[in-house]
Amino acid sequence: MSMQMPNEDEGGELSEINVTPLVDVMLVLLIVFIVTAPLLTQAVKVKLPKTEQTEPAPDKHIAILSVTAGGEAHLDDKTVALDALENELKALQARDPEISVQLQADRAAIFESVAKVMASAQRSGIGKLSFVTQAQ
Numbered sequence: 001m002s003m004q005m006p007n008e009d010e011g012g013e014l015s016e017i018n019v020t021p022l023v024d025v026m027l028v029l030l031i032v033f034i035v036t037a038p039l040l041t042q043a044v045k046v047k048l049p050k051t052e053q054t055e056p057a058p059d060k061h062i063a064i065l066s067v068t069a070g071g072e073a074h075l076d077d078k079t080v081a082l083d084a085l086e087n088e089l090k091a092l093q094a095r096d097p098e099i100s101v102q103l104q105a106d107r108a109a110i111f112e113s114v115a116k117v118m119a120s121a122q123r124s125g126i127g128k129l130s131f132v133t134q135a136q
Contacts (some may be wrong), residue, residue, distance in 0.1 A: 061098045065089075067099070069106040071113035082116050089124035100128035 066074040073080050080088050092099055101121055105114045121129050 002126070021029070039086045055121050061096055061100055063092055063099055063100050063101050065103050065117060067105040067109045067114050067117055068102070069108040071110050073117055082120070085117065086120040086124050089121055093125050099126065100130065101126050102132050125131055 019119055034106070050113075064074075064076055069076070071082075073082055073085050089101070103114075103121070105117075105118065118129070
């Protein structure tokens, strides 16, 4: 007697996995992704006007708040401790309710110091806070 392998006619089990349905599903998902991906990244297309670079108009209601690389805060060329900064900004806000603060942070400044300065400005009631950067 010899051992015979069951063939398909005898109804034996196959030990191979049929990957055709898996490939079909993956191809459908790939097509869906390819079709929908560009739709997710599109925004409203507008043609922006082109202008020459100009200097901002001088404003008398501006205060410069700087953070040095060492984490020191300066308010209009006056060194202010981080603990006393909130009171200084409140006094500045009381003198000029339309005050706008421009925040200049050194590139090497510790982020914790910058975050404390921003939090002090928010708690003091400063409504206009802008960040000054340098063009590349």
